[in-house]
Amino acid sequence: MTEQPQPFRDPRLPFARRIDDLLQRLTLDERIAMLHQFAPAVDRLGLDAFRTGQEALHGVAWMGPATVFPQAVGLGATWNDELVRQVGEAVGNEVRAKRAEDDRVGLNVWAPTVNLLRNPLWGRGEEGYSEDAALTSAIAVAYTRGLRGDHPHYWRTAPVLKHWLAHNNETDRDTASSSVRPRVLHEYDLKAFRDAVRAGAVAGVMPAYNLVNGRPNHVSPLLSQQLRSWADRSLVVCSDAGAPSNLVDSEHYFDTHEEATAASLRAGVDSFTDHGQDSAVMTGRIRGALERGLLDEHDIDTAARRLLELRFSLGEFDPGLDPYANTADFDTADHRALAQEAAEQAVVLLKNDGLLPLDPAAGKTVAVVGLLADACKLDWYSGTLIHRSTPLDGLRERFGAEHIVFAEGADLVRLKCADGWLQVPAAGTGQDPVRGAEGALDPALIAGRTDLPPLTCGDTPSELALVDWGNGVITLREPDGRYLSVAEDGYVRASADEPGGWIVQETFRLEAVEGHAGGHRLLHIGTGRYVSVAADGVKVAAPGEELSGSGEAASATGAEASKPANALGTVFETEVTERGENAVARAAAAADTVIVVAGNDPHINGRETEDRATLDLPAQQERLWRAAHAANPRTVLAVTSAYPYALTDAAAALPALLWTAHGGQAAGTALARVLAGDVSPAGRLPQTWYASDAELPGLLDYDIIGSRQTYLYYEGTPLYPFGHGLSYSDFTYSSLTAEREGELLRVSLTVTNTGAVAADEVAQLYVRAVAPSVVRPLRQLAAHRRLHLAPGAGERVDFTVPVAELGHWDVAHGRWTVDPGAYEIQAGASSTDIRSVAVVTMGGEPAGPRPVLARGLEGADYDEQLATEITDRTKADGDAVTAVAENNELLYRRCDFGAGVRGVAVSASGEGAVRITVDGATALVPVPATDGPYDYRTRAAGISASGVRDLRVTLEGTVRLARITFTGDSE
Incomplete structure (x- = not known):
């Protein structure tokens, strides 16, 4: 008689039944042990050790040789969802192949990063895809689908999105709080995560180090209120490294580690990444929290269940059925070709006065100069290169070494000691x-x-x-x-x-x-x-x-x-034996055309733990392109960088400029093929390039609406706009139509290549509210498609846009709404190069003014603010508003006071006063000192107002305003 397997080993049963069976077999200590990043084996049940976390941002990282694809921001610049899906699949296969040889390689991959590139000075901008939520989520969906695979039950790898939430600063990253108003939260920061999770290829998220609205992300109520409402399967939340300890050690948010651990577990954190491979510290804190009654076994089991579902999905318990178990695809010819194609598609042609492309057959001399001309730079999340191509390598191969002259442009110095x-x-x-x-x-x-x-x-x-x-x-x-x-x-x-x-x-x-x-x-x-x-x-x-x-x-x-x-x-005397610009000028003068390769080293001046100080190109590199141009007007600046630069002078002086992110192993080959015209460039900027530092808001200003950030709200003239990128061909847009079909917009247009060469074009679709009731984006990306068209060829492109994409978060009523009225559907080649426009009209009744008598006013639901920030109402949930300067104000538009009110009450903590002004009438509500910032008291005062009026609030002292309510004349 054949012995029946234990239920958790029986592949005929659904995962949920098997997990139930396994959980009841595990002791409490064994379940607790599973909650650390390095979960030990359970030998008595035949369970292997398991590790959460394998870096795979643009290739397998930290585990030795691997195929290195372009940086994430470069993948974003391709605007090519299908290409990025293929990259994700290749990376997932290499994770599996390396796992077969080294069990330290994990199948729970911590990628991609979907934080939005709100501010170009953010040190980790290289890790994100775009400043736009729609483009970011589209690229993230593509990458995670590739990583996950398409089997209905088993996953190739299990992607975890980083970093939840509103995380764009390395400066004080574990203590700074991002003040995020509800509109920005729902319309911007949550959107990139939401759409990627809803697509079904995401296994979980990693909270960020920072706080949002005064509360650490590792105890965010949004993990349960938002994140877990988007998926029909469980999601694993993995803490960032050391973040659980930060709750006490640097943030001082909790008094003890037991309280902090319990709060984060109950908020939704399942796997604790802390103290490296030493799990004893964290498991000890969990046990301590249990003993103090801060947790119960149900909390432990909830997290353990999610982690077990992840492990079942990765085929750990069904090796014979796992379709990815024997994957051996590593450094294949297909992977190498894909790395090159991705690097080619990421190149953005910023300017071209006809100098490009160059003709390799002409036999002309090309000077390749600059500090990155013979460099193939990696970043913190790169694998080890198996293959390497610098711009110098690529141009020598494509144009012939005999036609290339080279000068790096570094200063040559000697240092004299005593x-x-x-x-x-x-x-x-x-x-x-x-x-x-x-x-x-x-x-x-x-x-x-x-x-x-x-x-x-x-x-x-x-x-x-x-x-x-x-x-x-x-x-x-x-x-x-x-x-x-x-x-x-x-x-x-x-x-x-x-x-x-x-x-x-x-x-x-x-x-x-x-x-x-x-x-x-x-x-x-x-x-x-x-x-x-x-x-x-x-x-x-x-x-x-x-x-x-x-x-x-x-x-x-x-x-x-x-x-x-x-x-x-020691005091050294510096003797310069040659200035780099002199060497560059000599090379430039001896050539027909000059390619100056400039940019950054991803480990220096802008990376994880370090924000950039300026958009300016380093002064030494400025001198190099100027020296090259002075010696030879046929000078091209090719910027290879993880970030935008303010290239105002270069853009005005030089005939051609290109940008690409660090392109991985095929970077040089890709750049050379674009310069030679083998590939017509079709990369598009995934973020705005500003003309100077003066155009930027503060790094810690997360209110993109109030401070008019990103292409969505920026009212100035950028150096190069979001979506910008030129081609060696020309394209027309025609026959744009847009019709509503239920809850969808059906949009079609024809794109035609009117130029002489085959080329890619990125058709971009934007929406704009014509007469919005509140501040809305100048235009907002709704869809995009990268096309390849032969000369003279046209293609009809169809887009489907949910009507909800026309909407916004209505703070007056606490819901998502699409206002009635006219909306422009704009098609074009960038956010400022709109070629065709159609108008659709949404019906329905306007939302109406704020029903303040029925709903009151949440402090954070303002329309505009000056010198305030949002903070935590309690450590578990809710928002309040506090002043950061005396000259502060909160504005709530179109408050409906009906037939009239006679009194106002505020719920506030701290000490000071709340001054409320409506149509000239003012009420000063004193707030006597409360017992700490979370001790809210209700104080009242008289005020008269009727009809629909704007309401203004000023906060005095240390007051935290949670809520305002009104008493009507009829009460």
Whole structure:
């Protein structure tokens, strides 16, 4: 007789039945253990260990060699959903293939990032897709569908979206609060997550480090109120690394870790990423919360059930039925071709006065210059390159090496010490464990190389390539390409292939020394200490360490004189042997055409943990393109960067500009093929390029409506608008029609290639309310389609747009609404290049004024505000508003007071007063000190108002306003 399997092992049963069976077999301690990122095996039941979290943003990351696709913002620039789906599928297959060889590779992938690129100074802008919610969600849906696979029960990988919610700043990222009014929340920040989750290929989300409206995202009520209402299956919420501890340690939101852990678990966090692989700390906190009655077993089981459903979906319990179990697709010819195609499709032609494309057959000389001309830069979430193509590589291959001249443009310098010159010893041999270490679970733990001799000070100077990346941040590289770096032992060595690591050890700052003409100290940014020359080599000394060598800063004056010499570091004299712009000018003068490759290093000045300070291109790179252009007017600027730049002068002076995100392993080949005309560029900007820093709101200003942010509300003239991108061909838009069919709009148009070359075009569809009742977007993307058309060919393009996309969040009534009236359906080649317009009219009754007698007023439901911010009403739920300056105001438009009111009551905490003004009548409601910010009391005052009137509120003192209600004359 065949023994029946345990029910949880029986594939004939639905997952829910099997999970029920398994849960009741697990002990409480075993269920608690499952809630840590590194869940241990349960040997007695044959359960394997399980790990949440595998980085896969644009390829398998942190696990050694993998196919490296363009950065996420580059995938967004393709505006090609199907291409991105294919990329997701390839990445998912490589995750599976690597998992088969290394069980440290996880199948729960933490990707993609769907935070909206609201502010271009955000350090992690490279990780997102777009500033627009519709484009972001469309690309996210495509990528997650590829990662997930199309089997009805089993998933290739299980994608988790990052980072919930309203997260666009690295500055104070674990303590800053994003003030997000309800309209921005529903129309913008939630939308990118909502549409991706509803598409059904998302396994969960990761909360962000920041707070929203005064409450940490890891205890957000929106996880249950919004997120989990969008899906018909359970969603796993994985905490960000260390965030559970932040609730107490940095945010001070809770007094004890037991309270914090209980609150986050009850809010919806299922998997705790904290204390690395040591699960004992978090499981101990969970047990402590249980003992204190802050949790019960049902809370544990709810989270464990979600995690088990994830594991069942990944085929862990049915290896024989898992269709992805034997996936071996890794670094295949198809993957390499896809990486190249993605890099080609991501290139955006910003300007072209006819200089491009270049003709490789003409035999002309091309100068390839610039600090990124021979670079293939990676970012924090890249895999290790198997294949590598720089712009120089690509252009040599496409145009012939004999037709290419090259000049990097770095300044060549020598550093003089008191006893000689800074010199780099020979490298010797040996594998560099710092770069390309396969199988490293956490790059932050990789230590610097210590098997090389440190720099010394001697008679023979070493010539170093100095690159200024902006804000005074420099790198120094010796002639064979190795960067100066500082290892854990403090010595400076030429040991790094590229800048990188969680804390970059290859960046320095030259600081002028007062009273010492030409003298500089060299500050190592990673340690915050100065470089000193000692008898046993050049090092950054720990405070208080005595250095036995000579060459210390004996010339210190003033306040510096009281510091230990080693703390001040050695004074170096910098001798420039060649300016980079001179080398660039020589190369440019010797060529027919110049390609200047500029941009950023994704590990420097803008990355995770570090926001950018400016939109400006670094000054050294400005000098290079200007020198090239002065020597040769046929100069093209190709910007390879993770972010927009304010290229105002370059855009005015140069005949051609291109931009691409860092394009992964095929970046150089892709750029060369676009320059040669093998591919007509059709990338489109996924975010607005502003003309200067002055056009930007504050980094922490999340009110895109109030401060007129992104293309949706920006009323100025951008340098290059959202959706912009030129082609080597021309296209016309015609025969636009738009009709309502139930709850859908059916939109059709014809796009025709009227040019001479086959090319892609991105047809963009926008909607605009003609006479809105409230501030609405100038236009808003509703759909897009990337097309390939032969010369003279046309294609009829059909779009389906839900009528709800015409709507907005109505704060007056607390609901989503589509106002009656006329709406323009706009088709064009960018958000400002509209080629055809149709009008549709929505019927129905207007929503009417605010029913304040029936609903009262929630403090956060204002129409406009000045100098206030939204904060948490309680630690569990709700919003309140507080002032950030004395000159503050809240405006609530069109409040309907009916036949009249005679009194007003406010629910508020803190201490101060609430001043309410309606049509000239004012009530001052005192708020005596309450017992803390969450102790709300109701205070009343008299006021007379009738009819429909605007209401204004001013907050005094530390008041937190939760709600306002009114008493009618009839009461």
